[in-house]
Amino acid sequence: MENNNLVEKLSLQAESFQEGFEILCKSFSFDEMVKNFLHLMRGNFIISEIIAYHKKQLDSEWKVIASKRNPESTDISYFKESKSVSIQYFKEDKYDVSILLPLADQSYLGILIGPKMDRGGFTDLDKITLQILLQIFDSAHKSFLNQKKEKGLIFELNEKVVQLNNLIDTVIEVSRYDRRNVLFELALERIASLTNASSALLQISSKTKSEQHFSFPLNIDVNNVLNSEFKLESIFDYNNISYHFTLADKETRNGVVHFNELDRLLLGAIARQIQTTIENQYLHSQAIEKEKIEQELSVAASIQQRILPDRLPNIEGYELAGINIPSREVGGDYYDCIELGNGKYALIIADVAGKGIGAALLVSTLNAALYSYLEFDIPLTKMSDKLNKLIYESSPSDKFITFFIAVLDSNSGELDIVNAGHNPIFLLRKDGTLEKIDAGGVGLGMFDFGISYTGQKSVMNSGDKLFLYTDGIPEAMNANEEEYSDERMISFFQNHSQNSPQEFISALVKDVKEYAGAVPQSDDITALILKKN
């Protein structure tokens, strides 16, 4: 009869056990699950006092999870040390029952149950119910652990997807930025996020500049990062600049840990992308610079070509030939022969210090001024003074012009000459005598001290040759970096005195080019030669 009642009671409780299990399984945390379990116990046994303890391992300290009052420290002595379930029943004691329940995660749940409200003590039915409830808790706890594990796995999986996704986005974004500081800040933010680093640092150093650093978060103590026990580094060098990345303190919910292999790969990937972006930026800027230089050279070349004479005038009783071979980097060589009227001609050769558009513009200024001054038939020395002042005032301090002018009276053969800092000009007499013409003064635009230029006079006779040139001829280099030299040029001039001016110039240019061989021409080659028949 008693057994029949027991079965009947248990049948009635079966439904409530099922509900209890579902409530326990829905618990958000372990503590909440225990509290729900105690609530279930109170309902089943009609008890007023029940206390729950928990310890993470067998040798850990007990921690109170749920109690309506502050339990006494001696209460834990009710728990019998055991690795298996232990239930002890007491009579006429402070507590009726003590329970030690080992859990699936190696932790322990301890429960102390006070006297029943009816003071009747635990019956056999209560004892069976208690056993069932403990099994329900154990099953719910296992389910809770499985759910937690499942959530953790889903979280980890999603985290990997985020890492991959962010890595791809970061690589794309990093390659787009052309402002370095934005690029570095973005990279540090992303790598910190990807690796769970507490902070990220980039130190940029070179031999010539002081160290620069970027960090995420912005206001970190650099020494804390560098001295961290948990750090990960990646370094690359480009153009003699060193880029040193340091990540510090990989975060977890339980403190900081060492970075892992995946973190190392992620940092390496971001650092490599930064390097590629820097390289691309450098190559792009080089290409733009090259294009700019080429455009400038093109403008300079067109200016120079406009100024240089298309053809030289025919001077009765004389033969005249000239040449200008611009170097790859357009220089500032200039030559001309300007007819002045009354059988007079101005032979000019000049060389601007420097190359490019600046030099070409200065030649243009000289050319324009020359044409103006020559119209007024003023003495060459005075004209040179004026040109000096003009060039001095219209050019930067490092720019000046070496300039030679000789005004020929073709009727008499008289030469009125000024050499303003140009290479010596040579007059080769018919009898082989070589005269050097270098009187004049400093290059135009070098100084403006008010010191007048001095002139020189000479006369060309039949068979005499006047040879004007720029330093592109004697300073032409061969592969051994040896100059063609003044001596070789003068010797060539003397040895080819029988040639016509045009033949002489062609032969001279050929000789210079043969001497230089494969060495590119670094300066303009300009020459003008006048022979009196």
Added chain:
Amino acid sequence: MSTDFNLTTELHDKTLVIKTEGYINNAGGEKIVRELEKHADVTKLILNLENSRVVNSIGISHLIEVIEKLNQTNSKLVFTNLDPTIEKTFSIMGLFQFADKADTVESALKG
């Protein structure tokens, strides 16, 4: 550990608005959880991330804890002013299955 994180709060009836500033990492995430625990009776939490551009997965695990705590009391979480990168991250992590998003705090308060 970095401390580059601050938050400010405003209470509108039973809606708590937390505005964060800085890196939402372990320290930042813990601060958000602790702030929510101070206001156990709120029915809605609005998390304004306007000044937070970076979040790591530890910070996200704290945000999931926030969502779970709110779910226990049938309360809800609304993220506002999300940086596109953070929004994408939250989406992949599945946060929007359990939390809403709004462009601004004002629209979240109305919703």
